[in-house]
Amino acid sequence: GAGVSQSPRYKVTKRGQDVALRCDPISGHVSLYWYRQALGQGPEFLTYFNYEAQQDKSGLPNDRFSAERPEGSISTLTIQRTEQRDSAMYRCASSSLFEGFGETQYFGPGTRLLVL
Amino acid sequence: AQSVTQLGSHVSVSEGALVLLRCNYSSSVPPYLFWYVQYPNQGLQLLLKYTSAATLVKGINGFEAEFKKSETSFHLTKPSAHMSDAAEYFCAVGSTGTASKLTFGTGTRLQVTL
Numbered sequence: 001g002a003g004v005s006q007s008p009r010y011k012v013t014k015r016g017q018d019v020a021l022r023c024d025p026i027s028g029h030v031s032l033y034w035y036r037q038a039l040g041q042g043p044e045f046l047t048y049f050n051y052e053a054q055q056d057k058s059g060l061p062n063d064r065f066s067a068e069r070p071e072g073s074i075s076t077l078t079i080q081r082t083e084q085r086d087s088a089m090y091r092c093a094s095s096s097l098f099e100g101f102g103e104t105q106y107f108g109p110g111t112r113l114l115v116l
Numbered sequence: 117a118q119s120v121t122q123l124g125s126h127v128s129v130s131e132g133a134l135v136l137l138r139c140n141y142s143s144s145v146p147p148y149l150f151w152y153v154q155y156p157n158q159g160l161q162l163l164l165k166y167t168s169a170a171t172l173v174k175g176i177n178g179f180e181a182e183f184k185k186s187e188t189s190f191h192l193t194k195p196s197a198h199m200s201d202a203a204e205y206f207c208a209v210g211s212t213g214t215a216s217k218l219t220f221g222t223g224t225r226l227q228v229t230l
Contacts (some may be wrong), residue, residue: 017129033217033218033222035218040209040222040223041220041222041223042120042206042223043160043206043218043219043220044219044220045198045218046197048217056123056217059217071135073180089159091159092141093160100165102148102165102167102168102210102216103216104150104165105162105218106162107152107159107160107161108159109158109159110159
């Protein structure tokens, strides 16, 4: 596609519900990243994939958060038993390994999650 | 561990005035440094990046930044502000190697007044 797309753009859910956030990277991009951005803060790294392999999940806050990218393209970030503190903007980015060191990450528009 | 400090959460300049947004980084290895801009209701867009080539980096929309190792700084400048520059700006540092996660600063909101 032309850019990174994310869905839904807005999600309102009740505390305790599970949510799944989707990211569709730029076609051909090998690397895919998830970040979380609280209001008034910069994005914080959650996890990233090269192809379908999850390379680093050190930023996932707890075991309620998980991510997958089964076919090396679309990725889903799942939050189980949501809590109010999970409310934030969730951003996805993708990059091409072929760009070399310091590759550019291209960001999607984000999913705004509100947990009531 | 890497970190970024952006001094000034809000900066206001007059249209036509110099824009200076400050960024200092901390990194135990040679860093890759980025400036991203975020317009309302849009995703982050890359303005420019430093990857150990030229220390003065030119980006889009007339912005540039200079990498100063001795000062651990990567300040963003633009000679003449335009109303359309009003946005939030984020400085970020990347780890060495490909496919690296970014560590962002807390952002600086730029306001441009007539």
